[in-house]
Every structure is written in structure tokens, then in C-alpha cells.
Amino acid sequence: MSEYILEMKHITKTFPGVKALDDVSFKLRPGTVHALMGENGAGKSTLMKCLFGIYHRDGGTILFDGQEVNFKDSKEAIDAGVSMIHQELQPIRMMTIAENVFLGNYPLGRFNLVDHAKMNQDTKALLDEVGLQIDPKTLLHHLTVSQMQSVEIAKAISHKAKVVIMDEPTSSLTSSEVEKLFSIIQQLKEKNIGIIYISHKMDEILRISDDISVMRDGQYVGTWPAAEMTTGKIIQAMVGRELTSLFPEKTNKVEEEVVLRLENLTSPSPLSFKNASFDLKKGEILGIGGLVGAQRTELMEALYGMRVLKEGKIFVKGQEVKIKNPAAAIANKIALVTEDRRFNGIFGVLSVSDNASIASLHQYLGHLGLLNEKQISQVVNQSVDRLRVKTPSTKTHIESLSGGNQQKVILARWLANDPDILILDEPTRGIDVGAKYEIYQIINNLAAEGKSIIMITSEMSELLGVSDRVMVMCEGRISGFLDREEATQEAVMTLATKFMTNQQGGETDA
Template sequence: MEHNVLLQMTDICKEFPGVKALDQVSLTVKSGTVHALMGENGAGKSTLMKCLFGMYNKDSGSIKLNGKEVNFKSSKEALEHGVAMVHQELNQALKRSVMDNLWLGRYPKTAGLIVNEEKMLRETNEIFKELGIDVNPKKIMSTMPVSQRQMVEIAKAVSYKSKIIVFDEPTSSLTEQEVEHLFEIINMLRNRGCGIIYISHKMAEILRIADEVTVMRDGTWVATEPAITMTTESIIKLMVGRELKNQFPPKTNTPGKVALEVENLTARYSLLNDVSFQVRKGEIVGLAGLDGSGRTETLENIFGIATRKSGVIKIEGREVSNKNARESIKNGFALLTEERRATGIFGILNIRENTVISSLKKHRKVRFYLSNNSMEKDTKWSVDSMRIKTPSQLTKIRSLSGGNQQKVILGRWLLTEPEVLMLDEPTRGIDVGAKYEIYQLIIDLANKGKVVLMVSSEMPELLGVCDRILVMSGGQLAGEVDAKNTTQEEIMALAAKYV
């Protein structure tokens, strides 16, 4: 198969107030290939793609599609010219059906007036069948897990008959089986002659799926190499400009006496049923399992943001009711949610406001007045200890990269000084250097005698950071393993127990 150049981006520059996001970055994508785009959070990967997709106006440089100069003014224009993007942060009409989301803005119509529901359903089913996607087109988006919503987004990109498809962290919320399915779809698109741009932090995936790899660092182009010549070590060295010897910090925490007890936890509106476990002071306990196994629901029920049917929660032997988030925070609980865009950040507020919003009591001077100095000091601690890349504390959080947003939220919860820190996919969409920093913070908290409960879809992460791993399956606790003496196979066997 001949690989013609489909997309040529040359010397792209983009500045935001106080930060040069892109400095003369070039990227060439050929037909029938998967081109991986890698770099730490804030390296400029998503910004480059947003310039291509018409979401940002580039300051200078040129973009050629099939040899013709293009400069899309909107994502709609990009889609109409065969450039599609599957975003990391899903932006969907959650109250509408799958079918509506697929054809939004281009409904098939009869006589140019009436929406042809029959044609819409038929065409949706055809695309799903072709891609092997098992989703009911009439289902309401908000009732589906993130992974299925992700598949709808991929189907939408394919339905535009796109020649260039950008996948931004597509596997961050997928299980291993779903990742395999996604790779089948990508291989099918590659065989059709599409050019795929694949953004991910997962080295093993990149080395497996990509033909070429471009690495960016601090808004500049560093290297483009054939994937076959690269290793995890060589990619990390290019990304961080230094060698990262160990993926995980040394484990220095020693669990003490039992601090958190959960007895017979059962949810009212999810399959979570009769879950009991204990966690010691200074212990890091992982929650493993497939998507929909009840991992997230366990944390949400403990934190009081999901409706509990029955069950008892005790901290230091004292029963707590944790009826809602406010009460849980008062009782020393904190929860970092999986969907940061929907349930984590306050997009219109700046970094300082997002950082201190859960610990405002600490900053109160007189009745309703808050101390700016105190808030600035706490935010500075958070920015420094998390190494958050931002022009200033007053930058709007939505203008940060996804990984930096995640660090702000983690900083917010650490400032509430929780006794029990619950983390749902804490390193989702975060680069290797930043992951290491977050693991170190988790271990430091355990060293201070805190209880850490952590949900992760990445097995190596659970094995590298946790002391024990609880495995969920079909809403029940399928088993418990010692992180030091278990294997990924043992965990997967338990995860499939009640499926």
C-alpha cells in the first residue's frame, strides 16, 4: 500500500496570555498509518490538534490537507472536510439518545423538513454493525458508562467518512477487552487508507499500534521516529529530557491498626451488593475489576453521593452516616472523581478558586471574608508540590491540560487534610513523569497514617502502589489479594467471577 502524505502541519505557533503553547511544531501524517503523538501534560499535543480541528486559531504556520492549504474556522468545517477528533473529555448531549448524538447537526431529513428517524436508525445500526459496537441506538447517553459513550464518539468520527481521525487518550476509560476492540477498529481504518493520529501516555499501546511516533516537549517538536526503532525507555527520555529509571517510588508506608470499616454496603440504584472490607491506617488499598463491576459505586456510596440502601461505615470505630458530600468532608473523607470535566473542575473559575473551594473554612478571616494571603499560600503549596504547569494562580482551570487539571483537583482534596482519601482513576490521562509524582504523594499520605482507597484500570499501577487489592465483580467483592504476591492473571480471574 502506498502511503501518500494526507496531512502536513508546518511550523505551527500558538500563544496564550503568559504562555507559548506551540513553538514551530511540525507534523506529517501519511495515509494508511497510525501516527502516535506523545509528550508530558502541557507539552502541547491537544493544543496542536485543536489548531488542526478549528477549535483554536493558530498564530502562524501552515496546515495542508491532501496538498491543499486549509484553515478551519470551526470543528464543523473540519468534520465536513474529513478531519474528525475523538476527544479525551467527552462533550455529549447526555439527555439525548445515542442516535441523536451521532447525527446532531446533520439529521437525515425527508423533503428537507422532517427528520427521517427510520433512516437515522438504519444508518446508525449499519455503522455499529460495521464497527462491532453493541449499543442500543435509542438508549439515553447519560445511562451508559464512559466506555460505551467513548465508542459512540468513535462511531460518529467514522460516520463522517473522515480521512484523518484524531484519538485523544481513547483508552483512558476502557477495559482491556474494550482496548482490543478499539485496536481492531483502528486497524480497519488504517487498512482503508485513513491517517490516524493517536495521543496516549500508555507506552505499551503506542509501541503496539503505531507506525510512527512524534514526541513533543514544552510546546516544541523533539523527534519523529519509526515506532519499530523505539523502546519505552527511549520514548520517556525524549519526553521528559531525562531518564526515568523506576516507574514507581519505593514503598515506605507501614500499615497500622484498622481505621476504616465498611460493612454490608448495598446501593439502592446500582448492582453494588453486600460489600464488606477494612482498611488500616497508612495502608493503600486498590479496587480492581472490569468496567461496571462496582468499583466507582463503592467509593460513591462511601462518600454519600450515591444512594445507599444499607450498610455501615465506621472510622476509628465511630459510625458515620456520610449522607452527602458535605457531611463526608466534615468526617474526614475526600473523593477524587473519574470524570474530572463533569464532576471535578469548576471550568469558569481560576486555579486558586478551584484549589481552595473544599477548604474555605480554613481561609475565613471575619464571618464572610476570605483571606487572599492564606488562599494564595495554600495554592502555591499545591502548584509547587504537584508541579502544576500554569502561567499563574489566576489562570482559568479550563485552559490547562487535562493532566494539570487532575493535579489541581488532587491538590484541592489534600488541602482538606482528609483521613480517608478515595481516588477514582487518579492518573487517568497523565504522563509518566507526573504519574510518578502522584504516586509519591499517595505514599507520603500513607506515611502520615492516612487511609487511601484507589480505583484503577491499570493493573501495573495497582501492583506498583498498593499494599492490598480488593477485586470487584458484578457488584460484589470477588476476592482480596496481596499486591506483592499476586499476578495480573489472578486478578483478572477474580474480576470475571460474577460476570
């Protein structure tokens, strides 16, 4: 009997214009966590999609549980005992949690009809297992990104797989949810289930992995016991060089001019933000910290005209403005890069060029109202070069690009409008350490050019390493501000829990 539950040997995969996988091999032992690491575009997700039947490999063999397999689609893979949690969530938002969990595998009752009672009951048990206390009949569109991630984990567990692939499973989870996931992973290991864990979070990798494999530019670099690895060794294997610093040197100068001022912005919902006031200066990078549920995204969406305000005023360069929709925000030179790239960031079936130009097409109208394709191509090519987007062509569908390169294209889209204020909601979620550095450099350069940046991030190191000033929110209220020199992890966490409700129904004010 083989030592391995899974063996992938000499896998190759080519897309038009790019060789995504070049003679890659990978082995997984049962009852272990094998971390698969590499920069965005290294081929990690492509390799897993070849295993899962989403892509059909051009060459190589796959042995699963001792037998050679060639899954034609994901259903064959699932039926055989392989389950996958994808990096980009693709739930059906107008269906219930239970319907999403059992999609394609509904329990049937009398007359061959779906047994909703059993489905809801089984889903409730799975949700309890992942620590999600929500009614299984809740529609997905009512859930936060982190809650939808937990539903995906419950769905994977429901298949009773022998191998579980987790592609960035903690990218949107709170620290308590991450701990619950690690507990679930330990339970899966005890059941002799093999886990392939793709993540860019070094602390997670070093904590839970048994083995670590690294890929670079579509090729296999090596495999090491996790106990022998350090963050520095992993980064060097991933990027082929040492990164002396995770953050670029700051070159921006914060000016005294206030470009944005919010006064007492309050949501109609009592569970959302209230009395939010702050200033943003020219050339400043304002980081917004807080725990999940702090209403950071909701506040920024209201500023961008995506949410209704109960009261409050918005001033842009000293003038009060009414922003009731995103068009009004764009007219006031405000741009927003959203948290969920797949859902409301990219247009997956359109090209890189279409995605980069779609917000500024009005600038390229020529004679008789026709688009000037030559001008669009010129501007897009300049943006692709400026942001170092890795793509075979500007005509390539954006969905085939890595997460980091998709994020750069979205940035290019808004930079084409030359905004004064750029709101970035979790700008490096699911992006590797090398691509993160490039995004940080872009943010720093934009601020140095006089742009004003608002950056929401759940990564403490990012919040402290990139921001000129930190604003912290807790349960819908701004709990305080920290200058760069005084911003520490302890200071941020103190403010992030300032208004937390205690068990007796009172309120702490740390």
C-alpha cells in the same frame, strides 16, 4: 502528488504567559497510524486543536490533501475530512445516542424535519461497527464512561474522514473494547485513512503505530519508525532523561489502626454492589481492581454519600456514621477524586485558585462573613508548589491546563480539607508517564504522612506497583484480597472473573 495527506509546518501558538507550541512540524501518511507522544503539557492536544480549528495558530502553515488550509472552526474541518475524538468527553447527556452522533448533521426528511427513523437506523449500524449493543434512543446520561467513549468513536467514523485524530481513545475502554477499536483502526487504514493517535499507553503505541513523533515542552523532538522504538527510547525522548523505575520507592508504613470499616454495604439496585465489607488501615494504600462493570466506582460513591444504600454500616475510627450525602462524608474527613475530571471534577470556567479552594471556603471566612482572599491565595500557592502544578498563574482557567495538572489541582482541593481518607477513582487516567510518576509520589507521600488511600484503577501495573493491598471486585461483590507480595496479574484476573455468569446462566467460582 504529495506523499503526505497532512503536513503541519512550523506551527506556533501562544497563550497568555506560556508558549504552547514553538516551531512544531508534523507529517501524516495516508493509510498509516502516526502516534503523537509527549508528557502532559507537551503541546500534543494544542497542535491538534490548531489543525481542527478549535485554536487559531499564530504562525506556520497546514497542508491537507495537497491544499493549504486554515479551518476557522471544527465544522469546516469536519466538512473537509478531518475528524477528532477528544480526550475529555463532552457529550450532551440529556440527548440520545443518535442525537449526539448526528449533532449538527441531522438527516432531514419531509418538510425539512429531522428523519428520526433514519438517524436511529444509521446510528445502530455505527454502534454495531464499534461493538456497542445499545438502543440508539438511549439517553447519554445512562451510559458509562467507556460506553460514551465508544459513542464518540462511532461519531468520528460517521463523518467518513480522510484523517481521524484519536486523543486518548482507549482511556476508559475495556480490553475487549480496545481490541474492537484496533480492528476498526485496521479497517480505516485499509481505506487509506490517516490516523493520528495520541496515547500514553506504550504497549498500544508499539503495537499499532507505523510512525512515532515526540513533543516536549511545546517543541518537536523527532519522528521515528515505530519498528525501531522501544518503551525506554520513547520515555527518554518524552522526558529528556531515563526513568529507572515507573513507580517511586514506597516509604509509607501501614499501621494497625483501622480508620474505616464497611459492613455489608448493599445497593437498592440488584445490578449494583452487595454485601461489601472491608477494613482500611492508617497509612495504607488499598487498591481496588476489577473489570468494567464490577461496581467499584458505585461502591465508593455510596461510601461518599452520592448513592443510596439499602443496608450496611460505615464505621470511621470505630464510630458508626451515617453518610447520606457528600457533606456528611467531608465532615467525617473523607474526600473523593472522581473518575471523570471534565464532568464532575473541575469547574472549567473558574481559575486554578477557585478550583483548589472551593471545597474549603468555610475555613477562610473572616469579618462579617467575607472571604479572606489573602489567606486563600497563601494556601493555594502552597498547594500549587507542594504538588508542582504547572500553571502560568493561579488565576489561569483550569480548563487550559493539561490533564495531569488538572488532577493535581483537584488533589490540592481536597488536601486543603486535611482528609484522613482519600478515595482516588482512576487517578492517572489520560496522564503521561512523567506526570503519573508525580501522582504516584504524591499518593505515597500522603500515605507516609498517615493518610489512608483507596485507589480504583484499571491499569494492572498501577494496581500492583502502588498498592499495599489489593481488593478485587467482580459483578458487584468483593471476590478477594491480595497482599502486596502475593498480588500478581494472574491472581488479580482470577478474582476479577470469580463470579462471572457463564452462557448457560450459571455462575463460575474460580
